[in-house]
Amino acid sequence: MTVESIFDELVAEYPVWWIDALGEHNHVGGVEATRWLMARARLRPGAPVLDAGAFVGATARLLAAEAGVRAVATDVNGDFLAAGRAMEHGALVEWVVAANQRLPFADASFESVWCLDSALAPKEFTRVAKAGATLCLCCEVPVDGRGGTESFLEEWEALGWRLLAHRSVSFEATEAWRKAEHLLVRYRPRFEERYGKRGYTFALDTLADLVRAYEFGERGHALLVLEKVRG
Ligand SMILES: C[S@@+](CC[C@H](N)C(=O)[O-])C[C@H]1O[C@@H](n2cnc3c(N)ncnc32)[C@H](O)[C@@H]1O
Numbered sequence: 001m002t003v004e005s006i007f008d009e010l011v012a013e014y015p016v017w018w019i020d021a022l023g024e025h026n027h028v029g030g031v032e033a034t035r036w037l038m039a040r041a042r043l044r045p046g047a048p049v050l051d052a053g054a055f056v057g058a059t060a061r062l063l064a065a066e067a068g069v070r071a072v073a074t075d076v077n078g079d080f081l082a083a084g085r086a087m088e089h090g091a092l093v094e095w096v097v098a099a100n101q102r103l104p105f106a107d108a109s110f111e112s113v114w115c116l117d118s119a120l121a122p123k124e125f126t127r128v129a130k131a132g133a134t135l136c137l138c139c140e141v142p143v144d145g146r147g148g149t150e151s152f153l154e155e156w157e158a159l160g161w162r163l164l165a166h167r168s169v170s171f172e173a174t175e176a177w178r179k180a181e182h183l184l185v186r187y188r189p190r191f192e193e194r195y196g197k198r199g200y201t202f203a204l205d206t207l208a209d210l211v212r213a214y215e216f217g218e219r220g221h222a223l224l225v226l227e228k229v230r231g
Pocket residue numbers: 018024025026027052053054055056057058059074075076077080098099100101115116117118119
């Protein structure tokens with residue numbers, strides 16, 4: 001089976017808009033965002049690196065193949081990991097079913113922890129990161145009047161992290177949600193059949209809410225690289 005057909009089969013089995021709209025590199029900014037983080041993550045060949053909430057581990061496979069790290073990909077869904085294992089460079093990665101909030105690794109196991117548009121688990125990520133480790137995030141950040149990104153960073157700083165690099169991808173996120181909404185509207189019969197009528201309406205409502213919230217500046221997205229300086 002080709003790499004494309006492995007992914008296509010997974011897509012057919014899991015009719016959800018974020019797989020359809022974002023594809024293999026399933027986060028805002030796609031592989032370009034991954035490369036931006038990679039250039040700042042201080043990766044050393046052979047270093048143990050965690051890709052938490054990895055989906056098909058596109059990031060873990062890229063980091064293993066191009067930076068030579070010892071990548072571990074985790075996700076709550078074993079089907080996603082099984083597909084990732086069969087995809088390009090899948091053999092370079094260790095695949096482990098686990099929730100981000102309860103990772104089956106010893107304290108200080110990783111030199112770099114990645115979580116791209118999956119569930120953030122600040123305490124658990126801190127526990128499994130070595131001193132001096134980097135943490136690479138692609139995630140929603142607050143953009144409210146109570147401090148916005150600064151208040152988000154304070155939480156991480158309290159756990160012993162310091163900011164190394166930050167890039168807003170709110171514009172890219174808005175574009176991604178707009179494109180996804182457009183895709184669903186344009187090919188309505190196809191997606192209605194795939195998601196079911198209720199599932200389709202729910203996906204469209206979710207996307208319309210996202211587009212509105214991002215257009216009004218009520219929600220934002222960022223790439224962040226942090227360094228563990230203590231704890
Ligand atoms: C939007 S996808 C992002 C996938 C991947 N990080 C990427 O950038 O391609 C979110 C993934 O997080 C996984 N996920 C959601 N909640 C999780 C949790 N609590 N622990 C581990 N994985 C989780 C989902 O199964 C899904 O594969």
